[in-house]
Amino acid sequence: MTRTTGTTARATAGRPRGASAPQATGTAPAVRFRGAVKTFGDVRAVAGLDLEVGCGETVALLGRNGAGKSTAISLLLGLDEPDEGSVELFGGRPGESVRAGRVGAMLQDARPVPRVTVQELVSFVAGRYPAPLPVAEALRLAGVSELAGRRVDRLSGGQAQRVRFAVALAGNPALIVLDEPTAALDVEARHAFWESMRDRARSGRTVLFSTHYLEEADAHADRIVVVDRGRVVANGTGEELRRSAGGNLVSFDLAGLAAESLGLLPGVVAVEVRGERARLRTEDSDATVVALAERGAVRGLEVVPASLDDAFMALTSHDRETV
Numbered sequence: 001m002t003r004t005t006g007t008t009a010r011a012t013a014g015r016p017r018g019a020s021a022p023q024a025t026g027t028a029p030a031v032r033f034r035g036a037v038k039t040f041g042d043v044r045a046v047a048g049l050d051l052e053v054g055c056g057e058t059v060a061l062l063g064r065n066g067a068g069k070s071t072a073i074s075l076l077l078g079l080d081e082p083d084e085g086s087v088e089l090f091g092g093r094p095g096e097s098v099r100a101g102r103v104g105a106m107l108q109d110a111r112p113v114p115r116v117t118v119q120e121l122v123s124f125v126a127g128r129y130p131a132p133l134p135v136a137e138a139l140r141l142a143g144v145s146e147l148a149g150r151r152v153d154r155l156s157g158g159q160a161q162r163v164r165f166a167v168a169l170a171g172n173p174a175l176i177v178l179d180e181p182t183a184a185l186d187v188e189a190r191h192a193f194w195e196s197m198r199d200r201a202r203s204g205r206t207v208l209f210s211t212h213y214l215e216e217a218d219a220h221a222d223r224i225v226v227v228d229r230g231r232v233v234a235n236g237t238g239e240e241l242r243r244s245a246g247g248n249l250v251s252f253d254l255a256g257l258a259a260e261s262l263g264l265l266p267g268v269v270a271v272e273v274r275g276e277r278a279r280l281r282t283e284d285s286d287a288t289v290v291a292l293a294e295r296g297a298v299r300g301l302e303v304v305p306a307s308l309d310d311a312f313m314a315l316t317s318h319d320r321e322t323v
């Protein structure tokens, strides 16, 4: 689902320059969803979401199309209200943190403002925050210095995306929220983007981003939260997710062995047979291999760790309880 509102401006509107710098409230987490529900007609876009993001963490939200990621982000920016449950930023209502300039957001397809230049837009947004980055620094971090004099409504998709990133960074916010930030970026821009995100994370910022790129989530997030049908179905490091979904893949040649009984072998959680080759996803590869050896099924035997793709498919392809 693609959102097309002027949400960037609203999410970045802050109090006048010169007010005191935004501070996290006490020890409250940066983000806290408690049983949040958001329904559109008969669609439960967010269906009892429980999630915390600690101050200084970088967390990736992963989920299939329509899983509820953008809706969850709208709730945490105060652009929508939950029907049930609660959403807090720094221990208070989202709107308070947004107005206090603690939050910078980059949303999918926010409409460009007509006629203004990149420099003017970023300066305007920076001016709404109490302790912004120098505009040149925000432009540099987003890799758009050379576009400073260009009109924002005449940019390519990838350029516009990078300008939205500059807008999200401009206020030097404590929490940076990014909805599919690298979707339109080429390989070089993507590398530069993650370099800048690492810079922000090192300087103590909290970063929450949604993505469909599992390898980016694995490489750049401290923690991955998998959302399916509006709920959290897995929450941990890439390694923990791989393990929770069956940590290893055991492949071998069937060589006449009946495939039907393979699902009963110790540790096995999924079986795939292609021609003469069987692939078992297992939570205990040692026990699985021993059981196969007892049946003499060792031809072409291979044990490899499950990929994050395998884990993601396993977590979102069927009903699972939260792990």
Ligand SMILES: Nc1ncnc2c1ncn2[C@@H]1O[C@H](COP(=O)(O)OP(=O)(O)OP(=O)(O)O)[C@@H](O)[C@H]1O
Binding pocket: 001, 002, 040, 043, 044, 045, 063, 064, 065, 066, 067, 068, 069, 070, 071, 072
């Ligand atoms: N304003 C709306 N009105 C009606 N239905 C909506 C609205 N916003 C979202 N939905 C529905 O809620 C569900 C969750 O959508 P959402 O955009 O949050 O998913 P997503 O995980 O961000 O998906 P994608 O990865 O495709 O961007 C979808 O079924 C979507 O069609």
